[in-house]
Amino acid sequence: MAHVATARTKARKRALDLLFAAEARGLSAGDLLDQQIREGEVPNNPFTVKLVRGVVAESERIDALISAFAKDWTLTRMPAVDRNVLRIGVWELLDGDVAPEVAISEATALVTELSTDDSPSFVNGVLAAVAKDLAKR
Template sequence: MSARTKARKRALDVLFAADVRGETAEQSLEAESLRAAARPERASSWPYAREIVQGVIDHATEIDSAIASHSTSWPIDRMPAVDRGILRIAVWEARYNPEVPVGVAVDEAVELAKELSTDDSPKFVNGLLMAIVRDEDAPVS
């Protein structure tokens, strides 16, 4: 597993924890930063995980707006928390991280959904992300 794949999982852990615990992503990020400092064996994946979470925080309004406007069957607050986190990560990578090709962002999100969510989630995540990235009106940084 690549360092970036591990970082995406760590970022998802942070976002999921915030969602489930009812805390802000900033609070969850700070708590994970403290844990990361105490676990040097996991140091290689932490910088990118932190960048992802901070990017999701910085662009939360735009990311959630894109997800909500393209999800015709599920309001964002009704989506499983893990799917919501996966989608936020993928939208951030696709729109705001020029180092990650859009196809890679989508593929990685679908793989996370296959591994960590429901049987229907990979298809849902893929369809929603494809709608978002195909939308020519969607602002890109």
Template sequence: MIDSGVDEALEQLGRAFPPGPFLDRRLGRALAFQALYEMDMGHHPPAKVLERLAETFREPSAPYPPEVLDDATRYAQELVRGVLANRAAIDQMIQQRAPLWPLAQMSAVDRNVLRIGLYESLYGNATVPLRTAINEAVELAKLFGSETSAKFVNGVLGRAVEASASGE
């Protein structure tokens, strides 16, 4: 039995991510974000966080079929592992492209959305087009961040990708 807070969160997720193409990836990004955020704030082990969040998504009130959730969980695991494996380089890129915002002072939402966006843009799955990776990060920022998060994330990711393309 889950509490009404989880039911409400699942309902909100269903509205934010309606059924459609690439739903598994969109959900995977949301799950990865939530896991990275929780790890960042609470210093919990990645495997335990992902397992707990994946179980929450499998509740009877979850708005998605099990096969979509399985694919989303696999993609979330891939993203979390990739971000953690490349975190030092990713954080350095964030710091270089947002020098007025030290990582420790940056919103945890913005910091972790940027980590996912940079990982997917520069290190991740080659089947995800660059524009899609950036757009999906901006959408996560809109969903989980403040009024200014989406614009901030878009600007930092744009500068980082341009710098990477030019060999900086």
């Protein structure tokens, strides 16, 4: 089944672009988002803003969860795309606005399109483990 690009799917990709660009430039994603909004480059989907602000606000908790379940991988060793897709996916799991299966599927689709051949199974595995852990709490 082909992945249908919904408005939320596009918003996730835009949030990923922002998180990735901020990290590459050594900036806070929140600061980069604010700068883009000031310059009139407002993301056309409010969900993009919600994702970026959510990831920034919960960054320590998100990175701790990723680190706990990314077996044999440190955050710094992961490809930047995978690391930032995982951050979006974990935030969506914490937020609870979408079903865990949707958050995992969307994250897996993003890395399938944008990262390495090994990334989809890696991202899927980490997010599934995080979701299982969160469900126990």
